[in-house]
Amino acid sequence: INEAIELFRFALCIRLQTLPDSYVDHANSYHWLGKAYDDKGEYDRSIEYNKKSLKIRIERLGDDHPDVATSCNNLGIVYGKKGEYDKAIEYHEKSLEIRLNKLGSDHPDVACSYNNLGRVYDSKGEYDKAIEYHKKSLEIWLNKLGSDHPDVACSYNNLGV
Known part of the structure; x- marks a missing residue:
């Protein structure tokens, strides 16, 4: 590194x-x-x-570009690792909003945002919300990537945890 x-x-x-x-x-x-x-x-x-x-x-x-969503996503991940879950959620929600508006509701990057929100809510102990987001990511990844894709396996794993 x-x-x-x-x-x-x-x-x-x-x-x-x-x-x-x-x-x-x-x-x-x-x-x-x-x-x-x-x-x-x-x-x-x-x-x-x-x-x-x-x-x-x-x-x-501009504040609604997909690259801005990527930056927000990255900040959400890092804040989640630091245990600053509310900040993580704030950045992940901004990323999700941009991705939904610019890429559409069935884009794999939207699934990534749902997955990351699910992980943060899981870390916060808010399991119902975590499951809700993981199910959304799984549905998109299954439809877009197929059942044998590693991201689909990740979603199943996250739902199991």
Whole structure:
């Protein structure tokens, strides 16, 4: 992970030197740095980079762009890992809202948002809500990806937990 972080930082430095301020590619570099720090378990640093990515994406793409939904999703995941469930839900709900409006109710990314909300509600001990969201994600993934897809298996697993 450290090598990946080093490479992502190098890419960001090049982009910062060669591209205009707040260019969308900067957001992509911040996104990947946030992901790497999440994978490393450095959640505060992950949040810092994901928020930078989100800010640029909102400024450049508008607050209802699917890439903004991705940034919100990533922040929701990290806040969930930190145990800050209300913040996690807030970001996941924003991600879901954008995805529903821009991608449609049967898109796999919508299923991902439902799945992530289910996981947070499960962590909060709100099992009825968790089941509701996991069933929604399962239905979409079954219809779009087929019964033998790994995401479908993930949904069955989450419902079983």
